[in-house]
Amino acid sequence: MLVADPRAAAAWRRFRQDLADSGPERRREMLRRRANQSRTTDLQMIGRAGLGHVGGDLSVLDILTTLFFAVLRVDPERPDWADRDRFVLSKGHTAGALYATLAAAGFFSAQELDTFAGPHSALNGHPNRVKVPGVETNTGPLGHGLPVSVGMAVAGRLAASNRHVYVVLGDGELQEGSNWEAAMTAGHRRLANLTAVVDRNRLQQGARTEETSALDPLDAKWRSFGWDVIEVDGHDHLALLAAFTAPRGERPTCVIANTIKGRGVSFMEDRVEWHHKVPTPEQITDAMAELAR
Amino acid sequence: MSTMVAETFDCRVAFAEELLALARADERIVAVCNDSVGSSNLVAFAKEFPDRLINVGIAEQDMVGVGAGLALSGYVPFVCGAAPFLTGRALEQIKADVAYSQSPVVLCGMSPGMAYGELGPTHHSIEDLSWLRAIAGLGIVVPADPAETRAAVRWAASAATPVFLRIGRFKVPAVTDSFSFGTATLLRDGSDVTVVAAGTMVSRALAAADEALADGVSVRVLNMSTIAPLDEDVIRRAMRETRGIVTAEEATTTGGLGAAVAAVVVAERAPVPMRMLGVHREFAPTGSTAFLLEHFGLAASDIRAAVVDLARADA
Numbered sequence: 001m002l003v004a005d006p007r008a009a010a011a012w013r014r015f016r017q018d019l020a021d022s023g024p025e026r027r028r029e030m031l032r033r034r035a036n037q038s039r040t041t042d043l044q045m046i047g048r049a050g051l052g053h054v055g056g057d058l059s060v061l062d063i064l065t066t067l068f069f070a071v072l073r074v075d076p077e078r079p080d081w082a083d084r085d086r087f088v089l090s091k092g093h094t095a096g097a098l099y100a101t102l103a104a105a106g107f108f109s110a111q112e113l114d115t116f117a118g119p120h121s122a123l124n125g126h127p128n129r130v131k132v133p134g135v136e137t138n139t140g141p142l143g144h145g146l147p148v149s150v151g152m153a154v155a156g157r158l159a160a161s162n163r164h165v166y167v168v169l170g171d172g173e174l175q176e177g178s179n180w181e182a183a184m185t186a187g188h189r190r191l192a193n194l195t196a197v198v199d200r201n202r203l204q205q206g207a208r209t210e211e212t213s214a215l216d217p218l219d220a221k222w223r224s225f226g227w228d229v230i231e232v233d234g235h236d237h238l239a240l241l242a243a244f245t246a247p248r249g250e251r252p253t254c255v256i257a258n259t260i261k262g263r264g265v266s267f268m269e270d271r272v273e274w275h276h277k278v279p280t281p282e283q284i285t286d287a288m289a290e291l292a293r
Numbered sequence: 294m295s296t297m298v299a300e301t302f303d304c305r306v307a308f309a310e311e312l313l314a315l316a317r318a319d320e321r322i323v324a325v326c327n328d329s330v331g332s333s334n335l336v337a338f339a340k341e342f343p344d345r346l347i348n349v350g351i352a353e354q355d356m357v358g359v360g361a362g363l364a365l366s367g368y369v370p371f372v373c374g375a376a377p378f379l380t381g382r383a384l385e386q387i388k389a390d391v392a393y394s395q396s397p398v399v400l401c402g403m404s405p406g407m408a409y410g411e412l413g414p415t416h417h418s419i420e421d422l423s424w425l426r427a428i429a430g431l432g433i434v435v436p437a438d439p440a441e442t443r444a445a446v447r448w449a450a451s452a453a454t455p456v457f458l459r460i461g462r463f464k465v466p467a468v469t470d471s472f473s474f475g476t477a478t479l480l481r482d483g484s485d486v487t488v489v490a491a492g493t494m495v496s497r498a499l500a501a502a503d504e505a506l507a508d509g510v511s512v513r514v515l516n517m518s519t520i521a522p523l524d525e526d527v528i529r530r531a532m533r534e535t536r537g538i539v540t541a542e543e544a545t546t547t548g549g550l551g552a553a554v555a556a557v558v559v560a561e562r563a564p565v566p567m568r569m570l571g572v573h574r575e576f577a578p579t580g581s582t583a584f585l586l587e588h589f590g591l592a593a594s595d596i597r598a599a600v601v602d603l604a605r606a607d608a
Contacts, residue, residue, distance in 0.1 A: 082367065130394075136365060137361060137362070138389055140389065141389050144358060144386065146358070147355045147361075147390075148358045149362060150355070151358060151362020152365065153362075155366030156366070159366070177354075178354035178355060178386075181354055181355035185352065188350075
């Protein structure tokens with residue numbers, strides 16, 4: 001198991017305090033910069049490892065950054081704190097984005113990122129809770145995160161805790177039937193302490209979701225399963241923040257975050273081939289220049 | 294040879310009583326099921342602890358995932374469903390959410406083997422031991438009778454490790470008085486041939502041992518209630534002290550108890566001959582559980598014949 005990086009954790013705490021003390025425009029800029037730093041880190045990890053899921057990493061990073069740097073009640077130095085909010089990355093193939101975010105928050109040292117996908121690294125191609133603090137359950141096969149999160153939300157209710165469970169789902173992943181079993185359970189049990197965030201980038205590995213097995217009307221699907229639905233621009237940090245922290249009713253909440261796969265790197269955006277293609281060193285240089293703006 | 298007909302028991306009753314008793318003493322214990330409140334014998338549990346019985350409906354993947362989420366949040370979930378659907382439908386959840394995630398879920402495969410007799414192969418769970426034995430870190434326990442079922446449930450509640458319990462429905466006589474995870478129990482000592490049995494086969498192995506005395510064969514009977522991790526030492530001892538091993542299981546022989554024992558036997562410098570009783574990659578014809586056990590050569594007389602065959606072939 002990796003251990004916390006106290007200096008990074010302290011910086012994360014200062015960031016959160018600063019963010020809380022700031023007005024909306026500064027908040028937006030702080031989160032935008034933070035997310036783009038993680039995008040840069042992620043591209044470097046993928047370049048070094050020669051593998052990764054760059055497109056989905058880039059689409060989900062504004063969601064992850066907003067959650068970890070503005071929303072989640074967690075403590076990187078006490079990852080097993082019983083009443084922490086729970087975060088589950090169901091789309092486990094975007095582990096690179098999660099690792100970059102967790103390291104930036106101080107859950108472990110950023111030096112570990114250099115080992116990504118290397119022999120015996122704690123940072124496997126999909127996240128492992130036994131090795132990486134901040135990871136709550138091992139994901140990778142799609143359609144697993146939501147049922148486990150429903151169990152965590154049931155547990156929170158049984159324990160009379162006010163902790164909240166956030167789970168990030170890919171949109172293509174919603175073709176797995178297990179999600180809808182769990183959506184039905186959460187709706188039936190009115191698990192208001194559960195928020196599912198759909199990274200709606202409209203691309204799956206080989207094609208567009210709507211050309212493969214259409215998901216639309218996605219909001220109506222979730223509503224019909226007993227969920228409240230909030231639809232936002234998944235790259236608008238303030239809109240994400242508002243959706244994640246809006247007062248909850250009596251139903252679970254689905255945040256449909258409309259995103260762009262490959263977000264932030266012009267030649268990758270909305271292009272299906274960048275699902276898990278590895279950029280060349282020159283492409284990484286170009287991408288980092290774009291992200292530094 | 295005994296002529297008395299022993300009283301027999303449905304192990305689900307012992308399971309349910311023990312679970313309820315544990316739940317009264319430990320509020321971390323919860324039950325998760327797939328509409329199987331009745332078939333998993335959870336009616337009394339539901340009545341006494343309605344909030345702690347999470348019935349997700351007919352949704353096994355969800356059921357196992359929910360169990361993992363509860364376990365990872367400090368609860369002790371007993372996830373109950375008919376064995377064929379729990380293991381077959383949710384195999385990937387068992388692998389990823391339970392075993393690989395090291396979430397201490399107690400998976401309870403109800404009515405396993407061919408307990409659903411006439412309902413046919415869709416409802417039989419003879420593949421479960423082969424499937425689950427391939428998964429790292431998952432304990433597999435097949436209790437032989439009500440006493441062992443109770444002891445296994447008690448152990449599982451505090452084990453803090455992923456485990457699968459096979460909870461029998463087909464009635465069996467009482468044959469055990471102890472359970473220790475990972476350790477086989479010697480039920481009858483003998484010097485010629487060893488029978489390694491689990492679950493419904495244990496009482497039949499004991500009957501076969503009685504009957505084989507008439508053939509002049511001394512039979513050792515081991516109750517191998519923990520299929521994984523296997524008690525390898527007891528197998529090696531049987532190899533040294535007897536001349537052959539018969540395994541008996543209400544499961545396919547492709548990867549269950551027999552295969553596990555064989556893997557130990559063939560690794561030794563001086564292997565002993567074996568006979569593996571079970572189902573050999575076949576779907577069952579129509580018939581009751583009792584009929585099917587006879588059909589597949591799992592009666593006491595079949596075990597006796599295998600024992601005698603081994604003893605004589607080696608003599």
